[in-house]
């Protein structure tokens with residue numbers, strides 16, 4: 001592991017706006033840290049693409065983030081975590097974490113009846129990584145996956161509370177209700193924005209696990225144990241939070257401002273294919 005500046009930013013990336021739910025948790029839980037966020041808005045969705053493609057995209061994004069001298073990277077996308085985390089971790093000289101292990105751990109801790117549902121993109125659910133991660137922790141756990149491909153476009157259209165979203169969510173969740181799960185992992189970065197709909201449809205007896213929340217805790221611990229946590233006495237140079245996308249910077253800025261605690265003033269567009 002190379003010598004890294006503990007006051008450098010953390011790199012966070014996703015296929016688009018979804019990873020902002022992870023960035024938001026990092027901002028809440030480790031407010032002293034700086035973040036460079038990249039959303040691959042030109043090439044989303046990731047959820048329906050192949051593993052090879054997602055590994056290639058992730059490598060390019062990591063090369064870009066390294067030009068910003070980040071000290072650690074969070075893959076704030078379930079699909080990219082599922083497909084690329086192991087590969088890029090093995091190649092990287094700085095710590096890289098994904099969202100899946102933290103979510104899997106929290107779900108295993110939360111369940112009482114050992115029956116856990118996982119909702120996510122086709123890629124994440126199809127990869128079986130959540131099932132694998134949870135069974136490693138507790139082999140007798142039963143995991144029921146349900147892809148919810150229509151949730152991402154509904155969230156991107158801002159339809160967090162809408163009868164169309166209710167109808168589609170009911171269809172997806174009915175499959176899981178029949179499995180008597182007591183815990184549900186929101187295994188896609190967009191889904192925490194549908195939390196109140198999911199809560200209403202599932203009732204109070206099902207624990208909802210938000211891997212974004214757990215990932216921020218994991219990042220905080222990682223930075224502390226590796227001596228990479230920012231020294232808040234050192235003055236902040238430049239913007240604390242920087243945002244980059246591969247397309248549609250203004251649309252991203254509007255969405256980010258609507259879900260983050262502070263206004264996002266600027267998003268820069270870069271050509272990710274150059275990295």
Ligand code: DGL
Nearest residue numbers: 015045046047078079189
């Ligand atoms: N951010 C992705 C995830 O968490 C969902 C959006 C996409 O398919 O690109 O899996």
